[in-house]
Amino acid sequence: MNRIEKIISALEETANHPAKAVKASMKETGKKAVGCFPYYTPDEIIYAAGLLPVGLWGGQTDIKLADKYLQSFCCSIMRINVEQGMKGMYDFLSAVIIPAYCDTLKCICDNWHVAVPQTYLIPMVYPQHRKIAAGVAYLIDEYKRVQKELETIAGKKITEKDLEDSIALYEDYRETMRHFTAIVSRYSKTLNAKTRHLIIKAAYFMDKRLYAIKIKELMEELKRLPEEKLDGIKVVVTGILAETDALLDAFVQNKIVFVADDLAHESRQFRTSVRSEGTALERLAYRIADHDGCSLLYDEEKKHGQLLIDLVRENHADGVVVCMMKFCNPEEFDYPIYKKELEVAGIPMLYLEIEQKMDSAEQIRTRIQSFAEMIK
Amino acid sequence: MFLGIDIGSSSSKAVIINAQLKILGKAVFNTGAGTQGPEKAVGAAFREAGISGEKIKFSVVTGYGRMTYDKADKQITEITCHARGAAHMIPSARTVIDIGGQDAKVIRLDKDGKVENFVMNEKCAAGTGRFLEVMARILDCSIGNLSSLSENASEEIIISNTCTVFAESEVISQLSSGAKRENVAQGAHKAVAKRVAGLGSRIGLAPDVVMTGGVALNKGVVAALEKETGQKITVVENPQIIGAIGAALYAWETASKLS
Numbered sequence: 001m002n003r004i005e006k007i008i009s010a011l012e013e014t015a016n017h018p019a020k021a022v023k024a025s026m027k028e029t030g031k032k033a034v035g036c037f038p039y040y041t042p043d044e045i046i047y048a049a050g051l052l053p054v055g056l057w058g059g060q061t062d063i064k065l066a067d068k069y070l071q072s073f074c075c076s077i078m079r080i081n082v083e084q085g086m087k088g089m090y091d092f093l094s095a096v097i098i099p100a101y102c103d104t105l106k107c108i109c110d111n112w113h114v115a116v117p118q119t120y121l122i123p124m125v126y127p128q129h130r131k132i133a134a135g136v137a138y139l140i141d142e143y144k145r146v147q148k149e150l151e152t153i154a155g156k157k158i159t160e161k162d163l164e165d166s167i168a169l170y171e172d173y174r175e176t177m178r179h180f181t182a183i184v185s186r187y188s189k190t191l192n193a194k195t196r197h198l199i200i201k202a203a204y205f206m207d208k209r210l211y212a213i214k215i216k217e218l219m220e221e222l223k224r225l226p227e228e229k230l231d232g233i234k235v236v237v238t239g240i241l242a243e244t245d246a247l248l249d250a251f252v253q254n255k256i257v258f259v260a261d262d263l264a265h266e267s268r269q270f271r272t273s274v275r276s277e278g279t280a281l282e283r284l285a286y287r288i289a290d291h292d293g294c295s296l297l298y299d300e301e302k303k304h305g306q307l308l309i310d311l312v313r314e315n316h317a318d319g320v321v322v323c324m325m326k327f328c329n330p331e332e333f334d335y336p337i338y339k340k341e342l343e344v345a346g347i348p349m350l351y352l353e354i355e356q357k358m359d360s361a362e363q364i365r366t367r368i369q370s371f372a373e374m375i376k
Numbered sequence: 377m378f379l380g381i382d383i384g385s386s387s388s389k390a391v392i393i394n395a396q397l398k399i400l401g402k403a404v405f406n407t408g409a410g411t412q413g414p415e416k417a418v419g420a421a422f423r424e425a426g427i428s429g430e431k432i433k434f435s436v437v438t439g440y441g442r443m444t445y446d447k448a449d450k451q452i453t454e455i456t457c458h459a460r461g462a463a464h465m466i467p468s469a470r471t472v473i474d475i476g477g478q479d480a481k482v483i484r485l486d487k488d489g490k491v492e493n494f495v496m497n498e499k500c501a502a503g504t505g506r507f508l509e510v511m512a513r514i515l516d517c518s519i520g521n522l523s524s525l526s527e528n529a530s531e532e533i534i535i536s537n538t539c540t541v542f543a544e545s546e547v548i549s550q551l552s553s554g555a556k557r558e559n560v561a562q563g564a565h566k567a568v569a570k571r572v573a574g575l576g577s578r579i580g581l582a583p584d585v586v587m588t589g590g591v592a593l594n595k596g597v598v599a600a601l602e603k604e605t606g607q608k609i610t611v612v613e614n615p616q617i618i619g620a621i622g623a624a625l626y627a628w629e630t631a632s633k634l635s
């Protein structure tokens with residue numbers, strides 16, 4: 001195995017075995033871990049407290065217990081998260097933060113104390129009007145409340161310096177990831193759709209400082225390689241997340257390369273920076289105010305469609321793949337608006353309804369292959 | 377000679393064409409993926425064409441069972457093949473509605489007959505041939521007779537459940553409360569048409585609208601679809617083998633590019 005293969009395979013191993021990876025990170029850093037439900041939890045504050053933020057984005061667990069709290073028309077990520085909580089799979093976490101963006105998340109916040117009493121819950125509510133002064137002030141207050149809770153868990157006070165250092169580290173991680181996603185089209189075989197996904201996913205289960213070092217190392221090594229000729233189809237992928245393995249394998253088999261993404265699980269996490277002025281918490285709150293093109297954050301101007309069109313044009317993509325998480329209201333409400341804009345712009349689009357656990361990927365495979373045949 | 381094979385969930389089709397794109401042999405067997413159907417269809421097409429396997433320069437397999445059939449030179453999806461077959465048969469086609477045994481698709485074509493966009497039903501059997509099979513069984517008639525049964529309908533019946541399993545019990549209770557079989561048959565056609573029209577509205581139906589796939593043989597469904605969509609629908613000749621014709625055309629095209 002050469003150096004590149006070694007780095008990639010270690011990151012893939014991390015992404016494929018989250019619990020094992022998180023426990024290893026806890027051991028390595030001596031930190032306690034805090035689970036972060038999607039989306040936009042203040043990981044910088046968790047990190048500043050000397051704790052390890054861990055992403056909880058579902059998994060492959062069969063659903064049995066969670067049916068007691070979430071109906072079958074709730075999204076699979078959240079049904080699986082509740083199932084995993086109820087099965088005790090999060091017992092090693094010191095707490096979970098659940099932000100209430102959608103009805104399903106709100107419902108989980110209500111039920112968590114009864115469903116998973118052993119895992120301490122820190123609920124959060126983000127402002128709908130995130131861009132106005134009152135919205136920003138409200139969010140800062142929410143952050144202060146969360147900060148206090150985290151200080152109790154960590155047994156230490158978080159100073160402004162701790163927060164600034166943590167923000168600097170996260171900014172470095174975000175910038176690194178933007179560079180990383182930008183080089184995918186130059187190394188489209190090594191960084192195929194599946195590998196790219198797993199590399200990005202690994203960040204959720206590692207200390208961000210160590211993770212960013214690994215990604216920089218990987219990019220350095222890649223630079224030494226000659227560029228790989230891209231002979232497939234280039235797409236921009238949007239949605240909550242692009243999983244399962246069978247789905248990603250179908251993209252790889254049909255030589256479909258993700259030249260850019262707009263996934264909540266991937267680029268939406270790192271495409272927006274904090275502002276350079278203000279207190280640490282102000283800078284964090286303004287990052288939420290400045291972040292656009294995400295169905296979870298209310299946007300009066302509906303900029304999502306234009307953002308996708310820009311991504312397609314900047315990356316010379318052949319089309320957009322929509323990975324629609326089944327039963328996700330925020331994403332479903334957003335879809336008709338950007339669909340129309342993409343149609344007017346003449347951009348081909350593939351709509352896939354996905355669940356985190358899919359028994360049969362046959363139909364999805366046919367759609368992906370047909371899309372590839374249509375573009376060729 | 378060029379061979380196209382279409383392995384669906386409930387039937388297998390094979391078509392042999394020559395370099396002038398003339399159909400020399402064709403066959404349909406009513407058993408699909410995972411059975412002897414594909415072999416039988418290919419064998420029968422060879423017999424009709426009066427040739428043996430060595431004469432085939434290139435072959436393409438399509439359909440639900442394409443991934444597990446390893447005797448063809450290439451596999452292409454049924455969406456691409458149905459579009460190709462339909463555009464070949466009716467060059468003015470801009471929309472293809474294909475209702476097969478377990479899925480339904482609406483395909484939009486550009487003026488060169490190339491796929492421009494497509495939609496496919498989700499996993500369930502609503503709006504597919506399977507739904508009609510279940511209805512035919514409850515009505516105690518063959519699938520082939522469902523259409524003629526519905527011709528004598530006197531009253532409109534609505535089957536409100538789209539789920540095949542729920543629709544089955546809905547229909548049983550309608551029959552037991554005295555509904556006429558003819559009316560129920562027509563209701564079943566309407567239910568399929570509604571589902572497929574809904575699917576089509578996601579990408580729009582541009583004329584000429586052409587229908588392919590086994591269900592196109594059912595006049596009741598075609599009439600119900602025309603009513604639901606407000607569009608004239610042309611049923612292509614031999615609708616069941618259009619996917620296989622498309623596959624054979626791709627076999628010819630690929631071989632011509634290679635030589």
Ligand code: SF4
Binds near residue numbers: 077105
């Ligand atoms: S935003 Fe969508 S995917 Fe996320 S938790 Fe809510 S419903 Fe589920």
